[in-house]
Amino acid sequence: MTNEDEPTDGSGKNIEGEAPETEPDADTEDVTVHDDVELERTIGLVGGLSIGIGTMIGAGIFVFPGLAAGNAGPAATLSFAIGGLIALLVALPASELATAMPRSGGGYFFVSRSMGTAYGAVVGLGLWLGLVFAAAFYLVGLGFYAAAVFAELGIGLPFDPVVVLGLLFGVALTALSIGGTENTAKIQNIVVGILLVILTLFLSYGSLDALGLFGRESVPGQFFSQGYFPVLSTAALVFTSYLGFAQVATVAGDIKRPSRNLPLAMVGSVLVVTVFYVLTIFVATSAFDALALERLGETAMVEVAREFVGLPGAVAILFAGLLATFSSANASILSASRTVYALSRDALLPRKASDINLRYGTPHVALLAAGGPILVLVGTGEVAVLAEVASFLHLIMYGLICVAVIVLRRRDPDWYEPSFQMPGFPALPAIGAVASFGLVAFMQLPSIAIGGGVMALSYVWYRYYAGSVELRGDF
Amino acid sequence: MTDRPTVLVPIRVLEGESIPEGVPELLTHAHVVLLGYHVVPDQTATGQARMQYEDRATDRLEEFEEILAEAGATVETRLVFTHEGQKTINRMIIEHDCLAVLVPNATGPPEDVLVAVRGTVGLDRLVRLVGGLFGDTGVAVTLLHVAEEETDEDANTLLDGLVARLVETGIDDGSIDTRIVRDTRPQDAIADAATEYDAVVMGESDPSLATFVFGLRAEQVADQFLGPVLVVQREPPTETESPDDT
Numbered sequence: 001m002t003n004e005d006e007p008t009d010g011s012g013k014n015i016e017g018e019a020p021e022t023e024p025d026a027d028t029e030d031v032t033v034h035d036d037v038e039l040e041r042t043i044g045l046v047g048g049l050s051i052g053i054g055t056m057i058g059a060g061i062f063v064f065p066g067l068a069a070g071n072a073g074p075a076a077t078l079s080f081a082i083g084g085l086i087a088l089l090v091a092l093p094a095s096e097l098a099t100a101m102p103r104s105g106g107g108y109f110f111v112s113r114s115m116g117t118a119y120g121a122v123v124g125l126g127l128w129l130g131l132v133f134a135a136a137f138y139l140v141g142l143g144f145y146a147a148a149v150f151a152e153l154g155i156g157l158p159f160d161p162v163v164v165l166g167l168l169f170g171v172a173l174t175a176l177s178i179g180g181t182e183n184t185a186k187i188q189n190i191v192v193g194i195l196l197v198i199l200t201l202f203l204s205y206g207s208l209d210a211l212g213l214f215g216r217e218s219v220p221g222q223f224f225s226q227g228y229f230p231v232l233s234t235a236a237l238v239f240t241s242y243l244g245f246a247q248v249a250t251v252a253g254d255i256k257r258p259s260r261n262l263p264l265a266m267v268g269s270v271l272v273v274t275v276f277y278v279l280t281i282f283v284a285t286s287a288f289d290a291l292a293l294e295r296l297g298e299t300a301m302v303e304v305a306r307e308f309v310g311l312p313g314a315v316a317i318l319f320a321g322l323l324a325t326f327s328s329a330n331a332s333i334l335s336a337s338r339t340v341y342a343l344s345r346d347a348l349l350p351r352k353a354s355d356i357n358l359r360y361g362t363p364h365v366a367l368l369a370a371g372g373p374i375l376v377l378v379g380t381g382e383v384a385v386l387a388e389v390a391s392f393l394h395l396i397m398y399g400l401i402c403v404a405v406i407v408l409r410r411r412d413p414d415w416y417e418p419s420f421q422m423p424g425f426p427a428l429p430a431i432g433a434v435a436s437f438g439l440v441a442f443m444q445l446p447s448i449a450i451g452g453g454v455m456a457l458s459y460v461w462y463r464y465y466a467g468s469v470e471l472r473g474d475f
Numbered sequence: 476m477t478d479r480p481t482v483l484v485p486i487r488v489l490e491g492e493s494i495p496e497g498v499p500e501l502l503t504h505a506h507v508v509l510l511g512y513h514v515v516p517d518q519t520a521t522g523q524a525r526m527q528y529e530d531r532a533t534d535r536l537e538e539f540e541e542i543l544a545e546a547g548a549t550v551e552t553r554l555v556f557t558h559e560g561q562k563t564i565n566r567m568i569i570e571h572d573c574l575a576v577l578v579p580n581a582t583g584p585p586e587d588v589l590v591a592v593r594g595t596v597g598l599d600r601l602v603r604l605v606g607g608l609f610g611d612t613g614v615a616v617t618l619l620h621v622a623e624e625e626t627d628e629d630a631n632t633l634l635d636g637l638v639a640r641l642v643e644t645g646i647d648d649g650s651i652d653t654r655i656v657r658d659t660r661p662q663d664a665i666a667d668a669a670t671e672y673d674a675v676v677m678g679e680s681d682p683s684l685a686t687f688v689f690g691l692r693a694e695q696v697a698d699q700f701l702g703p704v705l706v707v708q709r710e711p712p713t714e715t716e717s718p719d720d721t
Contacts (some may be wrong), residue, residue: 031555037556251520299545334518341523356523
């Protein structure tokens with residue numbers, strides 16, 4: 001398949017006199033063609049799924065069960081199911097857009113090309129910072145797991161280990177991604193494979209046990225033990241567990257056979273993690289009642305595993321938790337760096353931001369633009385707020401992705417020829433948009449305030465820095 | 476003259492690799508697909524590398540193109556930024572239906588070439604390559620066969636048949652020599668013999684070893700020999716389906 005219909009080139013200049021890069025001439029299954037230069041697509045379906053699943057699975061299983069069950073009781077399973085449904089409603093239009101524009105930058109790219117620079121800048125800068133918040137959240141989670149390892153070994157630390165360990169991992173990850181030339185994609189695939197094996201074993205055993213197959217009496221508890229409203233507010237909180245599928249779109253320019261692999265990787269990874277999340281909460285709430293889970297906090301799953309299979313289970317989940325939160329944080333830092341590149345390519349950030357250093361061939365400025373603010377946020381140690389702000393900024397983008405599909409199908413510009421068309425148009429994208437924006441309303445006020453502040457600042461930056469840049473494709 | 480055989484010359488264009496000494500002379504009668512490629516780490520978008528390096532890479536590639544064309548080859552160039560050099564090279568081989576890939580090492584002006592003959596499989600392509608490159612040039616060709624279980628007689632039949640076919644392509648009967656070796660690993664035998672020659676022509680090795688850009692055996696020979704190795708590619712699979720979807 002060769003797609004020679006590309007959005008028209010952006011125009012205008014930013015405050016430093018830089019113009020947006022021209023659009024490529026064509027996309028094929030193997031390359032993106034720019035004049036005489038080809039950019040090879042090297043990530044297959046397995047790689048795409050592993051980015052999506054690897055980014056998502058860390059949070060939903062290893063950080064949230066305790067918090068979510070504490071808020072909503074056993075009905076937290078429903079919160080995760082709602083989150084999965086909304087994610088699916090966005091993954092479908094995102095897939096359609098990605099097959100029409102398989103380019104790095106993902107949601108930012110779609111929104112800027114369909115709705116113009118102002119929306120694009122708010123979404124793009126929001127995506128960068130949203131990923132920064134998400135990565136900080138994963139790192140705090142990683143800190144909890146690392147601290148639990150020390151506790152398990154009986155080693156007392158003279159400081160609050162969670163934040164300190166989170167910061168250390170943050171520094172290490174940023175340094176690794178700047179200086180490391182190993183094949184990170186292959187490592188990610190292996191990590192996700194190991195995680196899925198551990199989780200499948202644990203959840204199969206746990207589910208069967210919870211259903212009474214091995215003679216366990218499950219902990220009795222009312223399903224809606226905390227009432228109905230917390231189901232939705234918990235859905236808003238745990239939505240951070242569903243941010244990863246959009247990361248597949250941020251590397252869309254690297255995906256082989258994009259028309260087939262992008263939709264499969266995005267929709268597939270959402271379906272896989274939703275099943276895992278719902279099962280996890282089911283197993284967790286059958287082992288302990290909601291209040292006990294809440295007391296156990298971020299590493300509640302370790303105790304759940306201990307309850308079912310004893311010490312080996314606890315060790316396995318500790319190990320898996322370290323791996324999962326680490327891989328989520330890593331994937332988010334890399335996606336944030338890709339987003340910075342996409343913004344700088346379009347002259348919304350200085351061109352300098354996508355510079356590559358000669359020594360390692362890595363984009364050190366963009367990686368530092370991710371790693372630096374992440375450390376500041378890890379320092380706060382506020383799991384719930386970090387998670388919600390990350391979700392807030394992503395949900396705004398998700399809502400606009402749904403709107404973008406409606407805009408493009410209605411206007412039907414020449415260059416818009418998606419090879420995958422989402423079903424249920426226009427109802428499903430409309431519901432997706434309403435659900436995405438609606439979920440924001442169930443968040444805590446501080447999160448909404450911070451998220452809104454980031455959006456406002458993004459808009460001000462755009463007006464100041466790149467007010468005359470126009471990125472929307474011709475209609 | 477036979478048709479010009481298509482030879483892929485992959486050059487890591489931004490890492491100081493250039494067209495080594497002697498290679499332009501070796502490829503005088505070839506149609507060269509000159510692939511300039513640059514491998515970027517996974518953390519870096521290929522487009523990011525293009526923004527920064529396109530001009531430099533294009534300049535260097537044009538320089539190389541000129542060197543090859545001056546020596547007599549017809550040349551087309553491709554410039555690719557990639558995360559996996561292997562995938563890019565494989566794609567080029569298929570897209571241009573390349574008979575052989577060159578492992579670019581330096582050599583003197585080619586006078587003696589060692590051709591490793593494995594068996595009857597792929598002999599047509601070997602003849603097209605060797606005949607196309609060295610027919611009517613006066614370059615001396617030595618055919619080397621590493622015998623395993625077959626008798627000397629069988630091995631001789633194989634080589635004599637090949638000599639006859641090469642003579643048809645215009646290589647002088649007198650400048651073709653044949654050698655049969657036994658009881659060594661093929662890559663050792665080839666590498667040992669190669670020291671006396673200016674270039675080596677050999678087949679691809681086990682296709683399952685995809686981690687090696689040029690195939691494991693060819694890579695080992697090239698490492699020991701330090702001269703240019705032309706690796707003859709297998710007949711491309713006939714299906715048009717993309718070979719790797721993983």
